[in-house]
Amino acid sequence: MxxxxxxxxxxxxxxxxxxxxxxxxxxxxxxxxxxVPIGLFLxxxxxxxxxxxxxxxxxxxxxxxxxxxxxxxxxxxLLALIAPxxxxxxxxxxxxxxxxxxxxxxxxxxxxxxxxALMLGLAIHYLRQGAAVEIxxxxxxxxGGMMVSYTRARAEAAGFSCxxxxxxxxxxxxxxxxxxxxxFPTVALWVLAVGxxxxxxxxxxxxxxxxxxxxx
Numbered sequence: 001m002x003x004x005x006x007x008x009x010x011x012x013x014x015x016x017x018x019x020x021x022x023x024x025x026x027x028x029x030x031x032x033x034x035x036v037p038i039g040l041f042l043x044x045x046x047x048x049x050x051x052x053x054x055x056x057x058x059x060x061x062x063x064x065x066x067x068x069x070x071x072x073x074x075x076x077x078l079l080a081l082i083a084p085x086x087x088x089x090x091x092x093x094x095x096x097x098x099x100x101x102x103x104x105x106x107x108x109x110x111x112x113x114x115x116x117a118l119m120l121g122l123a124i125h126y127l128r129q130g131a132a133v134e135i136x137x138x139x140x141x142x143x144g145g146m147m148v149s150y151t152r153a154r155a156e157a158a159g160f161s162c163x164x165x166x167x168x169x170x171x172x173x174x175x176x177x178x179x180x181x182x183x184f185p186t187v188a189l190w191v192l193a194v195g196x197x198x199x200x201x202x203x204x205x206x207x208x209x210x211x212x213x214x215x216x
Contacts, residue, residue, distance in 0.1 A: 056086055063078045068121040077177075086169070119142045134185075144197040164202055172196070
């Protein structure tokens, strides 16, 4: 039994890895035909990638305010329009050679703030409506989303790979924007709540399996 497991592990090691570890990686590289030219243009205007990151955060907070007023479909449209900015700062940093560890830290930190702001905006709207189910879904989705990010950060700090899961940031934004635009925000919240928690659990188990293999 042990020998069979070892053979399986060896086969896994020799199999060619997929070029993209997550849908986010694929989307980011695919979008570079647009984000790189935009980033270069912004660089010529004298903007720094970190400035673009801050601008994206302010725009997301603006969308959160729109959601708080109850204009959910408008908020979804605005979210879809500003979402690409999340990829512009990174593409810009790589294109002009201004990539830095602080820039990566700032981008990741502000991403969490953006998600929290959007969920807070929705929560304010549903609090006014007295919608208890939606409030619970928002809290679960927010908790799950934070755990998705935390598990990856903690795992990578410990030397493990942890990019697995179906609900990374890009997927979360797509689901939320689509739900708002199409008029199914509650459905979107269900998908986010279940998907985020499932992804966090998936990542915990993924790291656990790596730790066990490392122990052997």
